[in-house]
Amino acid sequence: RLATQAGERLVELRAKMWAAGAISWEVMDGGDMASHHFLTGELAGARPDDAVLSEEGVDDPRRFDVDRVWIIDPLDGTREFGEHGRLDWAVHVALWEGDRFAAGAVSLPALGRTFATDPAPVVPQFTHDRPRLVTSRSRPPHIAGIVARALDAEPVHLGSAGAKAMAIIMGDADIYVHAGGQYQWDSAAPAAVALAAGLFVSRIDGSPIVYNDPDVWLPDFVVCRPELAEQALAAIAAA
Template sequence: MPSAPPVTETDAQLATRLAVEAGELLVALRAEMFAAGASIWDVRDAGDAAAQRYLAGELHTHRADDAVLSEEGLEDVRRYEADRVWIIDPLDGTREYGEPGRHDWAVHVALWERTHFGAAAVSLPAVDLVFSTDPPAPMPEQVRDRPRLVTSRSRAPYAAVLVAEGLGCDAVRLGSAGAKAMAVVMGEADIYVHDGGMYQWDSAAPAAVAMAAGFHASRVDGSPLVYNERDPWLPDFFVCRPELAEGVLKAIWG
């Protein structure tokens, strides 16, 4: 059951609570279904559906006038003219969620207000962590001689290969976009580059959380990230420590 929200819950508090509580729901559901012998496909489908229902219901209850853009929901046409749009990914890393023991999946909740983020949170439920725009995460110290690049489990995007070669990076692999971006925020990695195609809900909350903490986040050509475009396709972005941003762009574009 969702906890009783504060009467004066701010947007950041709401985003954080929803990311945490959706994550708790997903952790419990996964454990229950695997204990009952469910297939990985059923676990994945059930997780997507349950987290979507929870987030949609909470946003309808507590921010009924706001529009919603979600990976799992129907198109909310109000968002085309709305000043406030919640961009959510109820289960980022569905593949990883369906593999027992994997922790690299996330819940994304972000609020876009015309030209900027109003609030956001990313939870990593399997390791009981949440990152918010308020308060932002402290930026960790740089302790490595060689930058560490985090990239996809299944393939290395071309831009990531260029950055790894150009900056002499060590590379690690993780699942979801949220997990990779939060690895940078936590200091477990220094750079996350993706240019292989994604949607607005894949990067919105991770980018907002990273930027609030002082990290660089942009398109791979260095242009700003813009959300709530009519086409939900937003194929590339990167997150890195601010002192590495110029080197990343130079490695990609020369």
């Protein structure tokens, strides 16, 4: 619910700012902060005992003393949000409880779609000849090229991490490999939804991803159809 509502507000704000003649950086900054304040305000009112880890907020040390921590990226793909016509930006909301996800949602507001852990989305069957590997449109990591060659994968370029992971959920891609720079809020909600949908999710060394760690830096991430995981991880390990 919150991810969808935040996304609807962002769509409206973006249109109003463009109509008012705002320039790109104003649209990006306005979207980031408006969504952050909306989400944190709603969570503070509904779940005052929970902690929040947000890209746009100050790290709350209470997150190490409570069982429930909301990990949010109020606007993932800020660059794309600030470009006319781009659809590949998202809102991420995940709930980490103890040592696992309790809930998560990724909203793709420009598409009018939200993917959540309950009910879990159903991934379409693999019906094409070559797998499709989704990666950054502006900074594709070297490791993604290695995996693409190993799997003879067709490249797909998108912005937001949430948009990339949800491309697999929608059947528009089959594997997403990232290395070189992300934070917990970039991957938490996409990981929660992908796991609920039965996809493979790990670090690039194949180890499980752990959230609510003191270090918010979480630089690498793999999401893919389970049948591609072994080959993808082998290509990464051999690199």
